[in-house]
Amino acid sequence: MPNYFCVNGKIVLAKNAKLQVTDLGLLRGYGIFDFLKVENGIPLFIEDHMTRFQNSAKEMGLKLGYSVEELKVLVMKLIAKNEFKNGGMKIILTGGYSADGYLPAKESNMIILLNHFKVPSKKIFAKGVKLMLHEHFRHSAVVKTTNYIEPIRMANDLKKAGATDVLYYWDGKISESSRSNFFIVKKDKTIVTPTTHVLKGITRKRVMTLAKEHYKVVEKDITVRDLKNATEAFLSSTTKGTLPVVQIDDIKIGNGKPGKVSPHLNELLKKQAKNYKRNFK
Ligand SMILES: Cc1ncc(COP(=O)(O)O)c(C=O)c1O
Incomplete structure (x- = not known):
């Protein structure tokens, strides 16, 4: 497993990567994500994936405080920090820490994970x-x-x-x-x-x-x-x-x-x- 993940723009040790239990992704399943393949340290078609991520956020009324270019910079930083070569990158945006357990918070939560996965044989x-x-x-x-x-x-x-x-x-x-x-x-x-x-x-x-x-x-x-x-x-x-x-x-x-x-x-x-x-x- 990679050693580092990214939580709300900060790279943290994977074991310290946490969200609070009032997050709307957990309470109401209110969240979006995107997933891409990393090959030889390169996130394949990242521009397309981050554009779709941005569109998903917009459609769901979730606040995403990053441009496609800024997201790309964050992902590249995380790949470099982990010296990650091959696997997958998942970026998730949730409704944040909801005050009433139902409506989205002012700030969303965003996490970026790297993982290894099996392709069909x-x-x-x-x-x-x-x-x-x-x-x-x-x-x-x-x-x-x-x-x-x-x-x-x-x-x-x-x-x-x-x-x-x-x-x-x-x-x-x-x-x-x-x-x-x-x-x-x-x-x-x-x-x-x-x-x-x-x-x-x-x-x-x-x-x-x-x-x-x-x-x-x-x-x-x-x-x-x-x-x-x-x-x-x-x-x-x-x-x-x-x-x-x-x-x-x-x-x-x-x-x-x-x-x-x-x-x-x-x-x-x-x-x-x-x-x-x-x-x-
Ligand atoms: C419901 C659904 N349809 C289609 C796809 C394929 O999309 P992509 O080619 O971007 O991986 C996915 C990917 O996970 C999916 O979840």
Whole structure:
């Protein structure tokens, strides 16, 4: 575990990193966050992540006293202090120490954590994953809130079903997974991803831009019937890149094996990350 974290702009020893129990993040689940990958000491696509963090704060009416550039400086300081090379960076903003236990305080609390995490193994990429359909939509889906109650309480059901994660749908339309965006590939190689009730993933955006150079890409609703006709499906996220989905409930996607589009896009993502690191200032 890294030795230092950042609490309200100050770098402190991890064991001394504390918030009081009246914080609204704890009392009412009122908080937002963002998460990015650190590779060789470089926070990948930090500008995009900090911009989304800023937008999430604005949408939730949380006071964020830092510009994107100032947040970047803080994150770089923390990475340097820990001599941190590879892992993840999580930045969290909460409603602060509420006077009445309900309404946000004048000052929010902001913490920055570094952590090590596991990426899916090569075997999982080669085999693909199974998802479980679940009727649910996230409130304020464009905001990266700290609320992951629904998928966490479903962990046992997922295990029983042999599924890696949920695939949310609402009103017959697929939206996203618990921590990833969702794509299908149609017979004519058109790539489709939903737009409603989804977090605008940083990886989703990059996948769409990169894919447009090779495939037709469309943002529109996906129905359960579309899943049955898809030749390929995959998830996208910061930790996964693009990860093939081969089964959803009892629906086999394509021939039940990962297709070629998802690995192709994952290679393009890796190349883009390499370029980003090369040009990072
Ligand atoms: C609900 C949800 N959708 C999608 C994503 C993927 O977003 P990103 O590509 O920015 O990691 C996440 C990331 O954690 C998420 O929580």
